[in-house]
Amino acid sequence: GAGVMxxxxxIDGDNLLMMWQMAAACGREHDLLVINPDEPDLSNxxxxxxxxxxxEVASRAMALTPHSENNPGTDFYRQSxxxxxxxxxxxxxxxxxxxxxxxxxxxxxxxxxxxxxxRMMPNSDAATQFRxxxxxxxxxxxxxxxxxxxxxxxxxELGGLVNKIYTFGSGNFGRVCNSxxxxxxxxxxxxxxxxIYCALPTLAKREQAGQFxxxxxxxxxxxxxxxxxxxxxxxxxxxxxxFDEAGSYLTEAASAMLEQARSCNISLVLAVQxxxxxxxxxxxxRQTATGxxxxxxxxxxxxxxxxxxxxxxxxxxxxxxxxxSAGKGVGLSHASVSNAKARGQSDSSSVSYSESTKTEFKVAxxxxxxxxxxxxxxxxxxxxxxxxxxxxxxxxxxxxxxxxSTFTPNRRRxxxxxxxxxxxxxxxxxxxxxxxxxxx
Numbered sequence: 001g002a003g004v005m006x007x008x009x010x011i012d013g014d015n016l017l018m019m020w021q022m023a024a025a026c027g028r029e030h031d032l033l034v035i036n037p038d039e040p041d042l043s044n045x046x047x048x049x050x051x052x053x054x055x056e057v058a059s060r061a062m063a064l065t066p067h068s069e070n071n072p073g074t075d076f077y078r079q080s081x082x083x084x085x086x087x088x089x090x091x092x093x094x095x096x097x098x099x100x101x102x103x104x105x106x107x108x109x110x111x112x113x114x115x116x117x118x119r120m121m122p123n124s125d126a127a128t129q130f131r132x133x134x135x136x137x138x139x140x141x142x143x144x145x146x147x148x149x150x151x152x153x154x155x156x157e158l159g160g161l162v163n164k165i166y167t168f169g170s171g172n173f174g175r176v177c178n179s180x181x182x183x184x185x186x187x188x189x190x191x192x193x194x195x196i197y198c199a200l201p202t203l204a205k206r207e208q209a210g211q212f213x214x215x216x217x218x219x220x221x222x223x224x225x226x227x228x229x230x231x232x233x234x235x236x237x238x239x240x241x242x243f244d245e246a247g248s249y250l251t252e253a254a255s256a257m258l259e260q261a262r263s264c265n266i267s268l269v270l271a272v273q274x275x276x277x278x279x280x281x282x283x284x285x286r287q288t289a290t291g292x293x294x295x296x297x298x299x300x301x302x303x304x305x306x307x308x309x310x311x312x313x314x315x316x317x318x319x320x321x322x323x324x325s326a327g328k329g330v331g332l333s334h335a336s337v338s339n340a341k342a343r344g345q346s347d348s349s350s351v352s353y354s355e356s357t358k359t360e361f362k363v364a365x366x367x368x369x370x371x372x373x374x375x376x377x378x379x380x381x382x383x384x385x386x387x388x389x390x391x392x393x394x395x396x397x398x399x400x401x402x403x404x405s406t407f408t409p410n411r412r413r414x415x416x417x418x419x420x421x422x423x424x425x426x427x428x429x430x431x432x433x434x435x436x437x438x439x440x
Contacts, residue, residue: 002237003031003193005186005220007213009245011038011199016407019197021395024403031195033184034409037168037212038201040175044183044409047100048168048215051185052222054090054126060218061085061104063251064164064211081161083133084108091130095121096418098180102169103422108162111149116425167208168215180419183412186216187223190239190266202248213249221257227264238267246270247277252285258292268293275306296379298363300371307365314363314379321358326351 008015016034023029036043049057062082088107092099097120106113118134121127139150155162168177189196198216200209220241227234241261243250250270261268270289272278278286290296290313298314301307331346362385363377371377378386395403 001193003190003195003235003239005189005196005198005239005241007198007200007216007241007243007249009200009202009213009243009248011201011203011209016042016197016199017405018393019195020407021400021403022393023195025395025399028195029403030410031193032410033189033194033196034407035176035184035196035198035216037173037176037209038199038205040172042407042409043176044411045176045179045181046184047177047179047182048212048219049089049101049104049165049177050098050180050182051187051219054086054093056218056222056225057089058082058085059253060215060222061161061165063214063218063253065161077157077160080157084158084161087130087133090126091121092117092420094124094126098417098419100169100178100180100419101165102174102178103420105162105166105169106422106426107420108154108158108165109151110426110429111151112429113422113425114149117420117422120420164211168212173208173212179414180417181415183410186219187226187233190223190227190235191233193235193237193239200245200249202245206248210249214251217243217250217254217257221253224257224261224264224266227266228260234265236265238265240267240269242269242271244271245273245277247272247280250281250285252282254281255285255288258288274303275309276303294381298368298371298377298379300373300375301365301368307368310368311361311363311365314361314377314385315383316359317362318357319360321356323354323356324351 006015006019016036020029020032023032033044034042035046049060051057052060059082062078062085065078065081085104088104089099103117107117108114114134118131121130134149137149137151137154138146139148141147167173184196186196188194198213200213202209257266258268270293275286278289296313298310301310327348327350329348331348368377374390374392376388376390378388380386
């Protein structure tokens with residue numbers, strides 16, 4: 001009855017089928033939700049930028065761009081992009097308008113779409129802040145009259161972010177993300193104990209998959225922030241989040257989840273293949289990950305640096321060396337012919353024991369290299385170490401035939417939500433230009 005989020009960094013089609021069969025075996029196939037931006041027909045809808053306050057949404061969007069604190073020039077453009085997203089989201093939320101990645105991308109490319117969205121916003125503090133931000137891009141004529149937005153200046157400051165947001169509003173990603181009423185809402189799924197399977201196409205679309213994963217984790221981080229503040233919304237049963245190939249999409253910001261998730265009754269599992277996967281995020285993240293995880297499972301390892309790391313993490317122990325030695329001797333003496341003395345015999349034996357102490361690794365690197373399939377070393381609570389075999393889960397053919405071999409997403413009726421619908425505004429502009437004979 002508990003909830004699960006499984007982020008699959010390998011996008012193995014059999015994993016989705018197995019997840020579905022496991023849910024069916026528990027009578028919970030209707031709780032399974034799928035986020036699969038590579039195959040929209042096998043996916044529920046999910047909008048990674050829709051929920052949360054403007055700062056949270058901006059943080060998620062900025063996960064698409066690299067950090068640049070040490071580069072003041074680059075950081076200026078990054079902060080400008082973050083301010084743009086905050087201003088737009090705050091204004092749209094004040095107008096009670098839903099939005100999607102395509103809406104934001106089109107607003108930042110067309111002054112006429114920008115103006116049309118501006119008219120949707122009522123007079124409010126958020127709308128005023130939005131218009132103040134917009135003012136920096138207003139173009140004027142020689143007389144100081146406003147003649148629209150300077151889109152060249154806007155593209156110069158925000159072009160990198162616009163292109164990346166547009167990626168998630170178009171193509172297969174867009175078919176999953178461009179929903180004003182998405183079927184997957186991370187916070188709701190946690191509260192309701194749903195089962196979420198997210199497939200990231202890290203092999204074929206590595207960059208886009210990594211960025212999508214970062215936005216997903218940002219959304220999860222926002223949900224945990226809500227649960228921290230609202231104790232009554234925390235799941236009664238622990239909600240498990242399993243991040244496969246975690247080094248591909250986690251960021252430094254995920255450190256806070258490792259430190260605080262347990263207080264929200266959220267359990268986190270990070271799966272990586274080498275120590276370098278953590279170091280790719282940052283050495284400090286690796287330290288946080290290893291320092292805040294109670295249980296560590298070590299499967300078969302081969303990479304030398306990772307083997308050494310595992311040895312040191314599992315730790316050393318004082319071992320006693322015993323040694324036993326034994327000796328036995330027999331002596332014979334014969335009588336002398338000259339003096340006719342009798343023959344004599346003597347026996348001797350000895351046993352000695354000794355012990356010494358030495359400090360050795362609890363599990364040596366060559367033991368980790370010899371682990372078989374399904375075997376692992378479990379390190380629990382720091383000093384408890386176990387050698388275990390994990391059962392292999394499979395379903396017989398009769399059950400698979402009963403469940404079926406083709407997965408179909410659980411759909412629900414979409415609600416009519418007031419949205420920006422920037423794509424319709426764009427179509428109207430293009431139609432108008434076509435009627436006027438202008439360039440389209």
